[in-house]
Each structure stands twice: as structure tokens, then as C-alpha cells.
Amino acid sequence: MTLTTRALIIAGAYFIITALALHFVPNPDGFDVLAALSGTIGAVGTLVTYYIFRREPNRKNSFIFLNFGFFFILLAISPHASVFSRLFNTFNQYSSFFTFQYLTSVFYFVLTAAIGYLVIDTLFREAATIVKYGVVLGLVGLLFVSYFSPIYLNSKYLYATSDIKDFSTISRGIKQLEGEGVKEITPELVANRISLPAWRGEENIGTLHEAAEINRIRQVAPYFEGNNFVLLVYKPLFLAVTYMNVACVFLILLFFGYQYRKDPPQGAYIEKIAFVFLPYASLEILHNYGYVLSIEFDIYVQLHNVGLYLTLANLLLILLFFSLRLSFISSIKGEFYEQELVSDFEHISRWRDSIDNLVVRYFLDPKTFHGRLLAPREAKSKA
Structure with a gap:
């Protein structure tokens, strides 16, 4: 069975199971179909990152994809966690509330940490993996504690603001x-x-x-008025999420700033994966800060649903580039390139695909950007 067939089977099975679960235990906010679709992307993304982790020629790069694997896992389990929490509302009226606030906080911690590790790996390529994780967990952990500690110190903090x-x-x-x-x-x-x-x-x-x-x-x-009270309850949580996504945007811009200045060797599609997370984090800022500013719950839900379609399109784009990375490293050409990048990165030219060639040809001056970002690096002669 090919990997594509497995992915299609997993996607179909996951969507059907999730859709049935959400049908019998509906979400009162009406996000069911969108939740099932985003969860399906998460399930397929989990499979793709698992195979990237297993097949990655560069062991150091494998940890980048391991981190994003946790992002996809959380994306996949979110709809089902929501279903189970609503079932347990019979025993604990705060079940859905607790599940949502803690799953939300963990999700954005993982997202920020995954992007943060990618940046630290680029800045300090030769550092030990444990050192990179230490720096990332220290920086992202500090942000997490600053913004989310109240809900961990008091589980009902959002009702006590x-x-x-x-x-x-x-x-x-x-x-x-x-x-x-x-x-x-x-x-x-x-x-x-x-x-x-x-x-x-x-x-x-x-x-x-x-x-x-x-x-x-x-x-x-x-x-x-109506359900507007809900906006007031979750306002601090969504403000914290906004700040975490601002940190993600800053980290991605730092990544590309360093790429432009230093032009470090980088595995195929890693730059594009970083790039597609930029609109994702930006959309999350708009969604969550829009929540903070809203005073009409029904209007917010309508606008949020429209915004979720943009987020779903972005998630599909993210999944596409992860899949292209897997396809590349699974090929003989890709495996050879990645191994050369590990053993002799100073003397290997930059790999470029059709997207890069299109951008360089129509939007950039190759002479001006020679050796930067999308332009190929000239191979240096060995000493």
C-alpha cells in the first residue's frame, strides 16, 4: 500500500468518524464541519510528519518535523476532545470549559515552540539538540508562563477576572x-x-x-445581550493566544532576516514551510484579537466562520509543503542532496524547485539576490 493510499484512507476514515461524532454531540457554536476538516488535515499531517521523521537523512532536521508532528496531533485530537468534554458536561458542568482553555493553551505553546526550534536550529546549527531544546523551552516557556499561568494557578480564573x-x-x-x-x-x-x-x-x-x-x-x-457574556469570559485567554501568535510572527521574520543576511544551508522546502506559517499565525492574530475587540457574539461567530475557511486553505498549503518535503527526501535525488548538505554544506549549491525559479524569474533580480534566499549559491572549490 502506497503512502498516498494510506493518507487517503486515514483522511476519509477520520473525517467520517469525526463528522458522526460531531453530528451526535453537536457543537453549540456551529463549527462542526470546519472542525472535522481541520482535524482531518491534522490526522494526515501527523502521518506525513511521522514518515519525514523516519526518513529524514539529516538527523538534526528530523527534530524540526517531530515538533511540527505534535502540532498536527493536537490539530487532529481537538474535535474529539471537544466531543468528549461535552459528553462529560453531565458530570461536570465545567468540562467543556476546562478542555477548551487547557487544550488551547497547549496548542499554541506547541506551535510557538515548533517555530522557535526551527529558528534556533537555523541560528545555532552546530549546537547540540538538547541545547536547542533548552533555549526554545526557556524562551517559549517564559512566554507561556507570562500569559497562561493564571489559568493553571486557578482553573476558573476566567470567571474571576x-x-x-x-x-x-x-x-x-x-x-x-x-x-x-x-x-x-x-x-x-x-x-x-x-x-x-x-x-x-x-x-x-x-x-x-x-x-x-x-x-x-x-x-x-x-x-x-444574548450570548455576549461568553466574549467577556474568554477575553483574557484569546488575548494571551494573540500574544503567542505575535511571537510566532516575530520568530518567522527573524528566520527570514537571518536567511537573507547569512544564507545558511537549509533542507529543501524548510524555508517554504516556515513561510506558510507566517499567514497562519497572522490569521490567528486576526481571529483572536477580533474576539477580544468584539461585543456581539453572533456577529463574531459569523465573521470567525468566514475566517476559518481562510485558515483551512492555509492549513492545506502547510500540509502540501510537508508532503513535498516527504516526497523529496524519499527520492534518490533528494536523499543525495540532503546527505551532501550534511557532509559538505559549504561546497554545495542551493537546491531550487519550480516555485523558486518562478519567483526569481518574475519577482527578483537574480544578480541582486545572488546567494540570498531563493537564488542558488555558487559552489565553492574545496581547499
């Missing part, structure tokens, strides 16, 4: 007025019934004066 506390206080004021039979409830009337704290971050530093209190009530008021 300053926004939620103000929401609860304002809600009590509104209920009190409703109990008194007030028909037209205004921010001024609510302010007369409650006292809102002044916050510095999540620290209570005093009490708001009347004008500031009324303004705060107006800010929170839209979240009482």
Missing part, C-alpha cells in the same frame, strides 16, 4: 432595580445601587468615582 467581577456587580444592581419594578433601567440608576472597584490590571486599588462608574457600566452593558 476584573471584567467578570464588574459584570456580576452590575448584574446584581440590574436585578435589584428589576425587583423594584423599574421599567427603564439606565447606567445612572444602576450606579446608585452599586459600587465598582478601580482596577490596576487585576488588582483592586480603590473605588471608582461616579462618572467613571457610569462610564464603566456603559462599557459592560452590551455583554448582557
